[in-house]
Amino acid sequence: MTEVQSFSTSAEAAGAQGAILGGGTLLMRQVNEAPQTVPRLIRITDPALREIRPEGDGHLIGAGVAMAQVIAHPDLGALAPVARSIGGPALRNMASIGGNLFAPHPYGDFTVALLALEAQVLWSDGQREEIERFLSVRDTARGVVTGIWVPRIAPGALRYRKVSRTRPKGVSVMSIAAYLPNGGSAPRIAFGAMGPTPLRAKAAESALQGRGLTEESVTAAGAVCLQGLSPADDALASAWYRSEVAPVHLRRCLMGET
Ligand SMILES: Cc1cc2nc3c(=O)[nH]c(=O)nc-3n(C[C@H](O)[C@H](O)[C@H](O)COP(=O)(O)OP(=O)(O)OC[C@H]3O[C@@H](n4cnc5c(N)ncnc54)[C@H](O)[C@@H]3O)c2cc1C
Numbered sequence: 001m002t003e004v005q006s007f008s009t010s011a012e013a014a015g016a017q018g019a020i021l022g023g024g025t026l027l028m029r030q031v032n033e034a035p036q037t038v039p040r041l042i043r044i045t046d047p048a049l050r051e052i053r054p055e056g057d058g059h060l061i062g063a064g065v066a067m068a069q070v071i072a073h074p075d076l077g078a079l080a081p082v083a084r085s086i087g088g089p090a091l092r093n094m095a096s097i098g099g100n101l102f103a104p105h106p107y108g109d110f111t112v113a114l115l116a117l118e119a120q121v122l123w124s125d126g127q128r129e130e131i132e133r134f135l136s137v138r139d140t141a142r143g144v145v146t147g148i149w150v151p152r153i154a155p156g157a158l159r160y161r162k163v164s165r166t167r168p169k170g171v172s173v174m175s176i177a178a179y180l181p182n183g184g185s186a187p188r189i190a191f192g193a194m195g196p197t198p199l200r201a202k203a204a205e206s207a208l209q210g211r212g213l214t215e216e217s218v219t220a221a222g223a224v225c226l227q228g229l230s231p232a233d234d235a236l237a238s239a240w241y242r243s244e245v246a247p248v249h250l251r252r253c254l255m256g257e258t
Pocket residue numbers: 019020021022023024025026027028063064085086087088091094095096097098099100101102103106107108109110140143144145146169170171172
């Protein structure tokens with residue numbers, strides 16, 4: 001049987017042993033299928049986890065914020081297409097940003113955009129961690145994530161593409177986010193479902209660095225985009241297929257094609 005323990009603050013919950021409950025879209029499935037693997041759920045009622053507020057030159061999004069809240073927020077329009085690509089309407093009412101950070105392959109579409117944005121992950125002890133470093137360890141037993149800081153995104157600077165067998169709400173064959181701040185002079189590119197966690201495509205970024213989005217630079221980026229990625233075979237696609245189509249979808253993402 002699974003026990004549920006409730007806490008009113010993240011700091012109190014951080015010391016507790018158990019699985020932190022976000023929206024529960026993955027965790028409750030696990031509880032239903034194999035309750036012995038989740039002996040205790042940690043539920044945090046702190047309303048701050050559901051807040052979105054401006055901070056510095058960006059926004060702090062509480063870890064418990066659901067995809068539907070992102071879609072509805074007037075300042076997060078650039079992230080709305082990303083949130084909208086996740087599951088169906090009922091799922092988006094529950095699926096949280098914090099839970100998405102820990103969602104295993106092939107999930108984690110929102111985290112792909114966060115990685116391209118070089119977001120910061122906030123922990124309950126006040127520590128801030130670069131998302132790339134967070135993903136390189138991604139320890140579900142480390143404690144409570146309280147929020148994610150994202151920079152203010154200029155119109156058109158974030159491009160996102162999700163490739164799935166069933167549109168509009170299938171699970172990702174791959175997802176790609178390209179962040180092109182300052183007119184695209186220093187692009188940042190992240191792929192989802194192309195490794196155990198979302199990964200940066202740094203060779204592709206270097207191929208575009210300072211060159212803008214021209215036919216040549218985009219072709220050069222596509223030619224090297226698999227460096228550092230490690231696609232796997234799964235029920236949705238083979239590693240071979242993912243590798244073959246990645247340059248095509250990177251091009252479409254960068255060029256803003258639908
Ligand atoms: C039918 C279906 C379709 C889906 N489609 C997609 C999709 O298209 N794209 C996609 O990316 N995902 C998809 N998912 C996966 C999932 O719904 C999302 O990734 C969602 O964002 C997970 O968030 P959650 O709040 O439900 O996580 P939960 O299930 O509550 O938790 C998931 C993990 O995160 C940990 N966790 C949650 N919050 C915190 C926190 N604050 N601090 C520390 N650890 C925490 C939990 O302990 C657990 O290990 C789908 C799932 C289902 C069932």
